[in-house]
Amino acid sequence: MKRRNFFERVLLGAAALFAPRWARAQQMDQSMRELASVVLPGSLGRARIEQIAGDFLVWIRDYRAGAEIASGYGHPRTQVTGANPSEHYAGQLSALGSPVSREAVERAIAAAKVDRIPQRPNGRHVATDLLAFFFNSSEGEDFLYDAKIRRDDCRGLGDSAKRPEKFL
């Protein structure tokens, strides 16, 4: 076999192996952006909404099932994180169709019997998990209070006596 043929075959093999995964990731990315444009506040602006959708996908990717949970007082035993909440997201996103409509999201939330935005994404439904991800984030808090509190940043002591600037 000529060297060139050999490398072509290797590349084609690798593409066959990774293409479905890549295609699935692309599909998830697209669907998440569509969902975000329906469920997140439009006043954030399109660029921010897309960014949040992307951040949520990164959060899902980096989630570790079975990791020790932070335990303060009142938790004398070790607890661990549950399964990745995104396990059923692909199916849920697919069921919403494309383009994602508000009606489809409302029907899905009702079918999943979710009544409140959870404290953290819990896998009940991707739409409410995305809301949980945003509204419980530092950026979500800043957006609600319209102030750049930046709770996740190390901000120094110098400005702590001043009211934070407006967020929007």
Added chain:
Amino acid sequence: MTYESDVVIIGAGISCAMLAQKLSELRPGVSIHVVEAGRSIFDFENRHKYRTRMMHYNENPWPGDFIEGQFAAGGISHTMAVGGQALHWGGVCNRFSQEDLRLKSRYGLYVDWPIEWAELEKFYSEAERRLGVSGEPSPFPEDQRSEPYPMKAMPLTWSLARLKEWGDKSGIPFQGTPQAKNTAPYDGRSACQRCGTCDICPTGARYSPDFTFKKLVAEKKITLHDRTLIRKLALDGAKKRVVEARGVDASGGEVEYRAKTFVVASGYTWSSHLLLLSDVANRSGQVGKFMNGHAFIQAFIELDQEILPNMNTQYGLISRQFFRCPAKDSYVRHDLRIWDSARPGPQLKNASGRVMLGDEIVKDWQSRSGRGMARVRAYYDVHPAENSELTLDASTKNKWGDPMPKIVDRRNAAAQALYEPTKAHIQGVFERLAANDHGKILRVIEGNYLDHPAGGCRMGADPAASVCDSFGRTHDHENLFVVGAPTLPHAGCTNGTLTFVALTLRSAGEIARA
């Protein structure tokens, strides 16, 4: 394997860190073995990573800070690592008050501590110096200090300044809570950068004992044996002296430590547990008795102020106004704390049950969230009954077959009788605060556990009613000391860590002489 040294300290928490540091200064060249059941987590360089995982995924910021199967029923933390519970500590450094030491003679309640306030006060100052405490003087003359705080107080955030104005309007003076957090570079650690995650401080501005241990190990002032569980203290034939501490190391191999002096510094749970397992220091049957902590009541109060949450998440205000009271009939003692609080989060459904999405959610939240929110808490003094105790629970054993501890808190009769008047008083204080800025008490919650626990090896002058003297020397064995939280007769009405450390520093002089 057998090790020999001058001093063996069992348990590597904050009390051990302070004791080992001071002993090595008082007795240069003294050989000290520190033996800790948990592991060392000395990877400061990873703290940012751990912090990020905690913030985003609620993961433990001190991974592996526990021993599987080594748990206490009724305990409130499972942390077991070099640094102990002070790894997670919020850094609050409040002093007790003179009244705590004279409950019997002033009020006819519980017991007096076997130590004078003026004596303890000196060691409070030393503890503040060693930990690096930032704070401002109390406005009450009774809280007079012999030395200023080593660092100026943490500045109040914009929100806390508003809450202080609000609190002060009720005639109750508030100030920033003293904390072991640097407001300027101190002891080789940086100033606070207001990261809001004091549970794991990524800059090292909040004191944690791993800094002291790392330094002591590097300077060869101690030999640290982590992942080594001491299971028994063995006595000589006359049962006067401890001759050996026996345990297992990380490989499961048996180890023995021989020394002139043994110090148990294993916190409120594991100190009593080891003494009970070993059947030492317990001629009077007092080991594990009088377990204590303080009760608390908390309220969320809405008010007409713009309050932004999380500007400096773990920093808050304190008033010491209620640390003292006039007589037994009106005995209520508590601290009073205020923190900014986030308002309840956004909702998914509106009042008619329809799902809201996008900006609807925000508008709905704004319609319900126009006012500021304060979280107010009072830790109040309660006194333990003798059978407020830690016992060995034969039904739960660790992998070496040792029964695990079980803690049951019980209040003595006087404390039970004081419960209703105390609750009514604290409710009155909350209402007094809420009387300003159109405050409205939304929720009042009573704690269902005793916070900042201590006890189990109570100090006292009478060997029949205590385990050790005021220096922590056990009444039964001349070369065995207990230090820190277990020695406290009761937990006062504010955080105990500074008191644990102050008492330990006082013990250090006696241990050095021994």
